[in-house]
Amino acid sequence: NAVVALDGHEALARFHDDGPFDMIVLDVMMPGIDGLEVCRRLKASPQGVLTPVLLVSARSDTRSRVAGLYGGADDYMTKPIDLREFAARVDACLRVRDRYFALAERLSFFLGESMPDDSLRALARQGKLRESKTLRAEVDRLLDKPEAKRFVKEFLNSWLKLDEINDTDPDRELYPEYAGDWWLVNSMVEESRLYFADLIAGNRSARNVIDADYTFVDERLARHYGVPGVFGPSFRRKSLPENSPYGGILTQAAVLKVTANGTVTSPVLRGVYVMERLLGDPPSPPPPSVPAVEPDIRGAATIRELLKKHRADASCASCHKKIDPPGFALESFDVMGRWRENYRSLAQGSERIEGVGRSGNEFVHFIGKEVDASGVTPRGGHFDDILQFKKLLLQDEEAIARNLTEQLLVYATGAPVGFADRDDVSAILEKSRASAFGVRTIIHEIIQSPLFLRK
Structure with missing residues (x-):
């Protein structure tokens, strides 16, 4: 089934109101908000970052292709459209859904030091892990399980060197x-x-x-x-x-x-x-x-x-x-x-x-x-x-929270926090501020962050 939007504003509204979608096809020259900007906004959300996006455009120059891919698109196709090529590219984008299972594994290893359980695998199979509300519920469920003790043990060993x-x-x-x-x-x-x-x-x-x-x-x-x-x-x-x-x-x-x-x-x-x-x-x-x-x-x-x-x-x-x-x-x-x-x-x-x-x-x-x-x-x-x-x-509680956030990010993703990640880290802190930088809230916002979802 396909849902059609006539301009960029309608596309964003339908995405948030009618989603989740298996994939999205965007015309770069959409009226209202162009396809590149719609793509950027979609990929900035927890739900959109996991949804494959195919950009379509009459612009075939390298600069336009690169701009589209850097804007978050999973593929870029030029007009005129060949239907066989279009179908092949759609199939390729749909295979990206495997990222839901990768997310389930990453989440389970982060908070439980184990493979995903049946509940988590079922949500990945249904594509529901891209829903922010579902992801938050799963994080709470995993943190409340006895296996979370393994996360606490291994994180403290990594962060504080308690294993030494x-x-x-x-x-x-x-x-x-x-x-x-x-x-x-x-x-x-x-x-x-x-x-x-x-x-x-x-x-x-x-x-x-x-x-x-x-x-x-x-x-x-x-x-x-x-x-x-x-x-x-x-x-x-x-x-x-x-x-x-x-x-x-x-x-x-x-x-x-x-x-x-x-x-x-x-x-x-x-x-x-x-x-x-x-x-x-x-x-x-x-x-x-x-x-x-x-x-x-x-x-x-x-x-x-x-x-x-x-x-x-x-x-x-x-x-x-x-x-x-x-x-x-x-x-x-x-x-x-x-x-x-x-x-x-x-x-x-x-x-x-x-x-x-x-x-x-x-x-x-x-x-x-x-x-x-x-x-x-x-x-x-x-x-x-x-x-x-x-x-x-x-006197600088935010600095304490920032360090804890970065330590958790390194442990969760296995990658260092770089200079290019500073805006995403600041966004995590800003969303945690209302809870006085609550540790559980920080963990939630890390998992909702592109830094975790895109790894």
């Missing part, structure tokens, strides 16, 4: 209390997974990446965080004490362990991690001739003192102006993410600590110099501790 949490062990001289504490390590990871799943389920704002007044803990992690009244291995949502530094992904123990090497913490490593993965502003790589700054475990100098000398090199100063502030703000957390007031050292300090660790080893270490977690952001914002630093970051 066991790559290092705490030094048994400096941190004997952590030796073999797998309950704590496993609890760290589970906290992050439950927390991100809660951001999705409750459509909570992306600002919760940086700070929140709650988290998920069991008994072991609650003791680690100094949260009272939690007993047993079961996790529960728990309000944090006032002025607790642990709200938000930024200061979750799993993130703080992944960004330490087990012996020392480094503001450089943690700073680069925060800039790349939480703020979306990766620093330039260091010059090959400049050696890395290694913390002094003997306790003779703090990492801040060592970095001050390092920044005297002009080639290092500009990057460290961005890297150091988040790294310094996180210095109040040790290699396992527990709050500390002082460093520990192996050679000197104000107090000698000795005993037998969890693994049965004898240890000796010293209480070292006081931690200084203050700093100045590149914009000139002064902070004395992590709480003040979080407040400075949250």
Whole structure:
């Protein structure tokens, strides 16, 4: 069956009122709105981006053909029309419907790490996935399925490197209390997974990446965080004490362990991690001739003192102006993410600590110099501790949401977000603004975006 429109305005109206259609044939010289512009508008919508479009025109020059194809057409045919060629091109365009099955697979692998289920395959077969309302309903269904736990796990591994949490062990001289504490390590990871799943389920704002007044803990992690009244291995949502530094992904123990090497913490490593993965502003790589700054475990100098000398090199100063502030703000957390007031050292300090660790080893270490977690952001914002630093970051909530959007896009499509994608990313953010950049809303708008639908 064919539906006929006499001009561009009627074509757009019929598409939105009478669709979906298996394909669309447009004359470039349509009255009202020409066929090229109609094609562009159709392809800008979630429903139209999956609908094959064949442009027909008397213009046979290369420039017109290229303009049509770049405008979103799937094929371009010149007049006079040969009916056999026209039929062949229509058949070729209809084969593009296979993209519905590709979309079903992409959606299922994104949100469930599996092949499409029967419901999703049926919708792809019927061509209904191009309908925005149907696509939104399927996204909600997939996010509410138990398989969504796999999405949360794999996305956090990709984004936050949580799969690297066991790559290092705490030094048994400096941190004997952590030796073999797998309950704590496993609890760290589970906290992050439950927390991100809660951001999705409750459509909570992306600002919760940086700070929140709650988290998920069991008994072991609650003791680690100094949260009272939690007993047993079961996790529960728990309000944090006032002025607790642990709200938000930024200061979750799993993130703080992944960004330490087990012996020392480094503001450089943690700073680069925060800039790349939480703020979306990766620093330039260091010059090959400049050696890395290694913390002094003997306790003779703090990492801040060592970095001050390092920044005297002009080639290092500009990057460290961005890297150091988040790294310094996180210095109040040790290699396992527990709050500390002082460093520990192996050679000197104000107090000698000795005993037998969890693994049965004898240890000796010293209480070292006081931690200084203050700093100045590149914009000139002064902070004395992590709480003040979080407040400075949250002055630009859109930047936090933009980074989360781009991280999800990379994971969903397997492709980096390029300069040419900036308008589509901005459109996702604008459509998410009314929900205060709710994480579930961001996922919906990513899937409705051409960046996802066209991959």
